[in-house]
Amino acid sequence: MTVTHSWTLPADTTAAAAARGWVASSLATWGDGADAVSIASELCTNAILHGSPPQNLKLVIDDDNLHLEVTNRRGAGGTIPKMTNQRPVIAGSGGRGLQLVEALAGSWGTDIDPELITVWADIPR
DSSP: OOEEEEEOOOOOTTHHHHHHHHHHHHTTTTTTHHHHHHHHHHHHHHHHHHHHHHHHEEEESSSSSEEEEEEEEEETTTTOOOSSOOOTTTTTOOOOOOOEEEHHHEEEEEEEEEOOOOEEEEEEE
């Protein structure tokens, strides 16, 4: 059985915290959702910082896999998400998001069109 949940993020600094709570409650019957909560937090933070509203979070849950995606309008600078090879500064507040997604997800990627950017991650059960 496949279950889909969709939610529009608040367009402010509360988005990542709200996303963590929403994902945790949506996955209550799926099992350990700690990795999904962390991934959602990172992707939502990036969408708020680098994209334009509306930002949407979608979960597709089945017996074997969790597919998580965050879609937003491209920001004014047209920033495209990419993982850098630079080591983040220990005291810095950024630069680790996609490295964390890479470490926690079974796979991840981006779907980009002229107006929208979707960053997705799959987590095997």
